Amino acid sequence: MPRSTTLTLRFLQLFVGLFLYGASTALQVRAVVGVSSWTVLTEGLEHVVPWSFGSITVVSSGVILLFWIPLRQKPGIGTLLNALAIGPSADLVLWLVPTPSELVGRILLFVAGLLLLAVATAFYIGAGFGTGARDGLMVGLHERLGWPVWLARTVIEVSVVIVGWFLGGDVGAGTVIAAFAIGPMVQPLMPVFRRFPWSPERTTQDALALEARRVPASEVA
Numbered sequence: 001m002p003r004s005t006t007l008t009l010r011f012l013q014l015f016v017g018l019f020l021y022g023a024s025t026a027l028q029v030r031a032v033v034g035v036s037s038w039t040v041l042t043e044g045l046e047h048v049v050p051w052s053f054g055s056i057t058v059v060s061s062g063v064i065l066l067f068w069i070p071l072r073q074k075p076g077i078g079t080l081l082n083a084l085a086i087g088p089s090a091d092l093v094l095w096l097v098p099t100p101s102e103l104v105g106r107i108l109l110f111v112a113g114l115l116l117l118a119v120a121t122a123f124y125i126g127a128g129f130g131t132g133a134r135d136g137l138m139v140g141l142h143e144r145l146g147w148p149v150w151l152a153r154t155v156i157e158v159s160v161v162i163v164g165w166f167l168g169g170d171v172g173a174g175t176v177i178a179a180f181a182i183g184p185m186v187q188p189l190m191p192v193f194r195r196f197p198w199s200p201e202r203t204t205q206d207a208l209a210l211e212a213r214r215v216p217a218s219e220v221a
Contacts, residue, residue, distance in 0.1 A: 005198070006197075006198040009196070009198035010127045010128060010129070010198055010199070010200070011127070011129075013123060013124070013126065013127040013193075013196070013198075014078055014081060014124050014127040014129050015081070015085065016123060016124075017120050017121075017122075017123030017124025017125075017126075017127060018081060018082060018085040018086055018089065018120075018124050019085065019089045019120075020089075020116055020119060020120035020123060021086050021089070021117065021120035021121065021124060022054070022057075022085065022086040022087065022088070022089030022090035022091075022092075022093065023089055023090070023092075023093040023116060023120075024113045024114070024116035024117035024120050025039055025057075025086070025090045025113070025117070026053075026089075026090045026091075026092075026093035026094045026097065026113075027093065027097065027109055027110070027112055027113030027116065028110055028113040028114070028117070028174065028178070029043065029053065029090075029094060029170070030094065030097050030098065030099045030100075030106075030109055031099075031100075031106045031107070031109040031110035031113060031174065032099055032106055032170060032172075033106055033107060033110050033172050033173055033174040034110075034170055034171055034172025034173050034174030034175035034176070034177075034178075035169070035170050035172075035174060035175060035178070036117070036174075036175065036178040036179070036182070037156075037157040037158075037160050037161045037164070037175065037178075037179065038134055038160055039164075039169075039170075040160065040161050040164030040165060040169035040170060040171055040175060041060070041160040041161075041163055041164035041167075041169060042056050042057055042060065042164070042169070043164060043167075043168070043169035043170050044163065044164035044165065044166065044167025044168050044169035045060065045164075045167060046168075047167055047168040048167060052091050053087070053090055053091060053094060054086075054087030054088050054089075054090045054091030054092075054094075055087060055091075056087070057086055057087035057090060058083060058084060058086075058087035058088075061082070061083035061084075061086075061087075061132070061133045061134075062083060062133075064133040064134060064137055065079070065083065065133050065136075067137055067140070068133070068136055068137070068140060070144075071137070071140030071141065071143075071144045072140070072143075072144060073136050073137075073139065073140040073143075075130070075133075075136070076129055076130035077129050077130070078124070078127065078128075078129025078130035078131070078132075079129075079130045079131065079132060079133060079136060081129070082124070082130075082131075082132035082133065083132070083133055086132075097109075110174050114174075114177070114178060114181060114182070114185070115185070117178075117182060118182060118185035118186045118189060119189060121182070121186050121189075122186050122189035122190050122192065122193045123193050125190065125193075126190065126192075126193030126194045126196070126199060127199075128199065128200035134156075137156060138152045138153050138156055139152075141155070141156070157179060161175065
């Protein structure tokens with residue numbers, strides 16, 4: 001597969017994954033049974049600044065990237081597109097999808113959002129353009145301060161939930177479920193979205209296999 005085609009398909013995978021990520025966040029918001037940690041903070045900030053959910057998501061991503069500087073993390077194109085694309089897609093789905101009137105409908109909407117979040121996360125990370133601002137913050141604390149990944153993630157998640165709840169964000173059963181479920185849901189999906197013919201890991205493996213099949217010049221009679 002030509003390099004230009006491979007790169008185009010990787011970018012397409014990235015954009016689809018980011019759109020689905022924003023859509024999944026919006027579905028959780030419309031479910032009103034509790035949202036994931038960073039979404040709690042975003043909802044809380046909606047009570048403070050007169051901006052849309054998506055606009056706050058974009059601006060907060062930019063602020064988080066500033067914390068990358070002392071942590072010596074370097075953003076890639078995927079990081080920047082992550083910061084810019086998820087917010088608008090969340091605003092679009094929030095505009096399209098109303099909150100169900102019945103509890104059963106809201107629970108089903110939350111489950112759909114959670115499943116979509118797992119797929120979207122594996123989808124955009126599988127494109128190989130880097131992680132988002134929030135995941136990079138966790139990695140930076142791990143690499144710069146020597147914290148275990150689980151500790152860095154826990155400190156960040158708990159901190160943003162507390163701040164978001166204090167500002168009026170939606171903390172509920174869904175918040176706890178998302179905190180414990182999303183990791184196990186994403187992990188088995190990651191290999192699936194890294195097996196596409198255009199995936200960076202797949203193309204690297206194919207290149208190594210091709211190189212291994214070549215006959216060294218020294219062996220040519």
